Amino acid sequence: MDNNVNTAAPVKEIKDSTGYIRPQDSSYGKAANAAAIVFFSVLTVAAFLPVLLVIMSSFASEQSIAEHGYRFIPHEFSIDAYKYLFRSGSTLPRAFLNSVIVTLTGTVLGLAVMCPCAYALSRKEFRHHRALMIFLLIPMLFSGGLVSTYMVNTQILHLKNTYWALILPGMCSTWYLMIMRNYFRTSVPDSLIEASKLEGATPLQTLWTIVLPICRPVVMTVAVFQIFAYWNSWYPALIYIDSNHNELYPLQYVLVNIDRTIQAITRDAAHISGMTVSDLPGTAMRMAMVVVTILPIILLFPFFQRFLRTGMTIGAVKE
Amino acid sequence: MEKEPRPEKKHASLSGANKKENRQLNLMTLPTVIWYALFCYLPLFGIFFAFKNFTPVPGDSLVENLFVNSEWVGLQNFSYLFRNPQSVSVITNTLIYNAVFLVTGIVIPVTLAILLSEVHQKKFQGFVQMSLVLPYFISWVIVGYCVYGFLSTDTGLFNSVIKYFGGDPVQWYQSPQYWRTILIVLGIWKSTGYTLIIYLCSITTIDRTLYESAALDGAGFFQRVRYITLPHLRPTIATLFILGIGSLLNSDFGLFYQVPMDSGALTEVTQTLDVYVYKSLMVNANFSYSAAAAFLQSFVGCILLVISNMVIRRLDRDSALL
Numbered sequence: 001m002d003n004n005v006n007t008a009a010p011v012k013e014i015k016d017s018t019g020y021i022r023p024q025d026s027s028y029g030k031a032a033n034a035a036a037i038v039f040f041s042v043l044t045v046a047a048f049l050p051v052l053l054v055i056m057s058s059f060a061s062e063q064s065i066a067e068h069g070y071r072f073i074p075h076e077f078s079i080d081a082y083k084y085l086f087r088s089g090s091t092l093p094r095a096f097l098n099s100v101i102v103t104l105t106g107t108v109l110g111l112a113v114m115c116p117c118a119y120a121l122s123r124k125e126f127r128h129h130r131a132l133m134i135f136l137l138i139p140m141l142f143s144g145g146l147v148s149t150y151m152v153n154t155q156i157l158h159l160k161n162t163y164w165a166l167i168l169p170g171m172c173s174t175w176y177l178m179i180m181r182n183y184f185r186t187s188v189p190d191s192l193i194e195a196s197k198l199e200g201a202t203p204l205q206t207l208w209t210i211v212l213p214i215c216r217p218v219v220m221t222v223a224v225f226q227i228f229a230y231w232n233s234w235y236p237a238l239i240y241i242d243s244n245h246n247e248l249y250p251l252q253y254v255l256v257n258i259d260r261t262i263q264a265i266t267r268d269a270a271h272i273s274g275m276t277v278s279d280l281p282g283t284a285m286r287m288a289m290v291v292v293t294i295l296p297i298i299l300l301f302p303f304f305q306r307f308l309r310t311g312m313t314i315g316a317v318k319e
Numbered sequence: 320m321e322k323e324p325r326p327e328k329k330h331a332s333l334s335g336a337n338k339k340e341n342r343q344l345n346l347m348t349l350p351t352v353i354w355y356a357l358f359c360y361l362p363l364f365g366i367f368f369a370f371k372n373f374t375p376v377p378g379d380s381l382v383e384n385l386f387v388n389s390e391w392v393g394l395q396n397f398s399y400l401f402r403n404p405q406s407v408s409v410i411t412n413t414l415i416y417n418a419v420f421l422v423t424g425i426v427i428p429v430t431l432a433i434l435l436s437e438v439h440q441k442k443f444q445g446f447v448q449m450s451l452v453l454p455y456f457i458s459w460v461i462v463g464y465c466v467y468g469f470l471s472t473d474t475g476l477f478n479s480v481i482k483y484f485g486g487d488p489v490q491w492y493q494s495p496q497y498w499r500t501i502l503i504v505l506g507i508w509k510s511t512g513y514t515l516i517i518y519l520c521s522i523t524t525i526d527r528t529l530y531e532s533a534a535l536d537g538a539g540f541f542q543r544v545r546y547i548t549l550p551h552l553r554p555t556i557a558t559l560f561i562l563g564i565g566s567l568l569n570s571d572f573g574l575f576y577q578v579p580m581d582s583g584a585l586t587e588v589t590q591t592l593d594v595y596v597y598k599s600l601m602v603n604a605n606f607s608y609s610a611a612a613a614f615l616q617s618f619v620g621c622i623l624l625v626i627s628n629m630v631i632r633r634l635d636r637d638s639a640l641l
Contacts, residue, residue, distance in 0.1 A: 032437075033437075033438060033439050036434055036435075036437065036438050037438060037440070037443060039434070040434075040435060040438070040443070040447045043431075043447070043451065044446070044447055044450040044451065047450055047451050047453065047454060047508065047512070048450065048453075050462070050465035050466065050468070050469070050508075051453075051457070051461075051465060053465060053468040053469065053476060054461075054464060054465050054468050057468055065474050066474070068479065069471075069473070069474040069475060069476060069478065069479040070468040070469075070471070070474050070475060070476050070479075071476065071479070072476075112350075113350040113351055113354060114351060116347035116348070116350070116351075117347060117348040117350070117351035117352075119344075119347060120344040120345070120347045120348045121348070123344060125337065125340065125341065125344075126341065126344045127341050128345065128348075132348060132352075135352070135355065136351075136355065138359075139355060139359035139360070141565075141621050141624065142363070142617055142618075142621050143359065143362070143363075143617050144359075144361075144362025144363045144364070144365045144366060144613075144617070145362070145365065145366075145596070145610065145613025145614055145616060145617050146593075146596050146597060146600060146609070146613050147365060147368050147596070147600055147606055147609050147610040147613050148362040148363070148364070148365015148366065148368055148610065148613075149358075149362040149365070150600065151362075151365055151368070151381055151606075152357075152361045152362045152365060152381075153358075155380070155381040156361065156381055157357065168354075168358065169358055171354060171358075172351060172354045172355070172358075177351070197340075202343055203340060203343045203344055203347060204343065204347060207347075228456045231458075232456070232457070232458035232460075233458075234458065234460050234573075234577075235572060235573070239597070239601060252458055252460050252461075253460075255460045255461070255464065256460055256577065258464075283474060286464065286467075287464065287468070290461055290464045290465075293458075293460075293461060294457060294461050297456055297457065298453075301449075301453060301456065305449050308452070308456075309448075309449075309516065312452075312513060312516045312517060312520070
């Protein structure tokens with residue numbers, strides 16, 4: 001950070017000689033500010049457009065999609081796609097449940113594993129601090145690659161076709177450990193921890209009763225990042241779950257396999273309602289499944305954004 | 320990541336209480352250490368795959384298969400890799416995309432962050448940040464379907480528009496010439512918000528009085544950016560640049576596999592090393608070959624990271640990563 005001082009120095013001198021600071025919040029003029037607001041509004045809308053197209057298309061009737069294609073304002077509205085999605089078969093509810101199980105287990109387990117370690121790393125009296133840091137940093141530089149990871153996970157750890165294959169590989173990260181350690185170190189006064197020790201608390205008790213309540217923001221931040229990461233993950237399912245174990249598929253992977261899934265649903269639906277396959281809203285259903293998958297994220301996003309910002313900005317501050 | 324303060328001198332004699340506490344702290348790190356051992360360090364031994372002709376005997380354990388049943392072939396897997404025109408094109412693709420992302424990943428977010436930081440309305444600022452970062456939290460699978468909404472040959476929005484203006488519909492998923500642009504735009508769309516927030520956060524730590532006095536002194540907008548903002552952002556830019564160089568051979572699997580819907584007609588422009596490694600492993604079951612490619616990725620990445628860090632350290636000590 002020192003390098004800023006050099007460039008800033010001459011400016012500072014001039015300010016001192018002038019002797020006053022104009023109460024001005026920004027360097028834009030009024031017109032420029034308005035232009036910037038328009039520009040960023042357009043950009044924001046552009047960022048949303050792709051998602052909007054999917055959401056709107058899921059509410060289009062099958063016929064209007066066939067005739068007019070996917071549109072931002074469907075020619076004819078219909079919620080048939082959702083009706084069939086929920087009425088037919090167990091594929092979708094099951095996948096939704098799998099995603100929830102994997103997300104919750106992974107997040108909780110990951111925090112349970114990482115918090116104590118981050119606490120130990122944050123303590124000055126912890127003697128193996130340096131060695132452990134190196135141990136945790138090496139994997140950031142060098143990894144075994146997909147092939148050996150795959151072989152180890154399937155043949156030594158036997159994770160293939162289990163929930164654990166979806167949970168364990170993404171559970172810990174050096175990145176999260178570092179931001180938790182830094183937060184623990186800077187926001188818990190040493191005197192509190194010493195006092196807790198004097199009362200005879202073990203480090204684990206101190207962590208639970210003193211540190212974690214104070215450091216809830218950083219724990220929540222890691223939790224939110226993990227929740228999104230697990231909810232969005234499909235790669236482990238792609239490589240570790242075979243098609244004959246599709247009862248383990250998370251929602252995202254069902255989408256990867258969407259054509260097969262739609263076939264299954266239409267078969268079930270045709271069975272139940274006696275409709276022929278061509279009557280079913282296949283193209284709209286595709287989009288409805290995407291909406292079901294993305295909805296939790298969009299709904300949770302406003303509540304989580306505070307924590308997301310913390311996580312992202314912690315990353316920006318370089319020590 | 321950061322410079323560790325050197326721990327104080329080793330206590331020659333730790334008191335009993337300290338010893339006990341240290342043991343407990345050690346124990347607290349154990350689950351994490353075990354996880355790293357299993358999921359990060361154990362696969363490191365798989366590097367041997369890259370130097371072996373892996374011929375597994377069904378029923379034998381992985382260790383036996385790797386060390387007893389498979390013979391050493393030295394660098395043969397690598398020489399195949401470099402003689403195969405397909406893998407060369409895959410490596411070229413990976414490098415092209417990453418080079419583009421390296422530049423756009425700095426220029427676009429920095430520009431936007433500077434512009435956004437000058438907006439008066441703080442609420443609007445926050446809203447824009449959160450809207451732009453949303454794509455980051457959407458999986459590539461979903462993005463793939465969003466893109467499908469635009470590009471589907473029969474029902475896509477683009478073809479509807481083209482037909483409306485009397486043009487011929489384009490078979491997007493069969494036309495490789497468009498996909499470099501499409502993938503680059505998507506890569507930027509998904510990652511810009513996140514980096515923008517990182518830069519914006521760094522900008523907000525700049526002392527506002529610097530700008531005010533510069534303005535007073537007659538410095539225009541561009542001069543203030545040039546002499547105050549950019550120098551302040553230099554360490555952050557350097558950090559992200561070094562990390563980007565370190566992953567020059569890595570690519571976002573979802574972007575290059577799922578978004579083009581694994582379309583065979585597009586592989587010449589969409590296939591990157593990660594997709595290639597995945598396919599040679601899962602589709603062609605060619606272990607040694609894909610292990611060689613994966614090793615190359617990891618090894619080259621590590622070397623590049625160290626070198627770029629060294630160069631940056633030479634140029635500007637404070638901006639270096641390690």
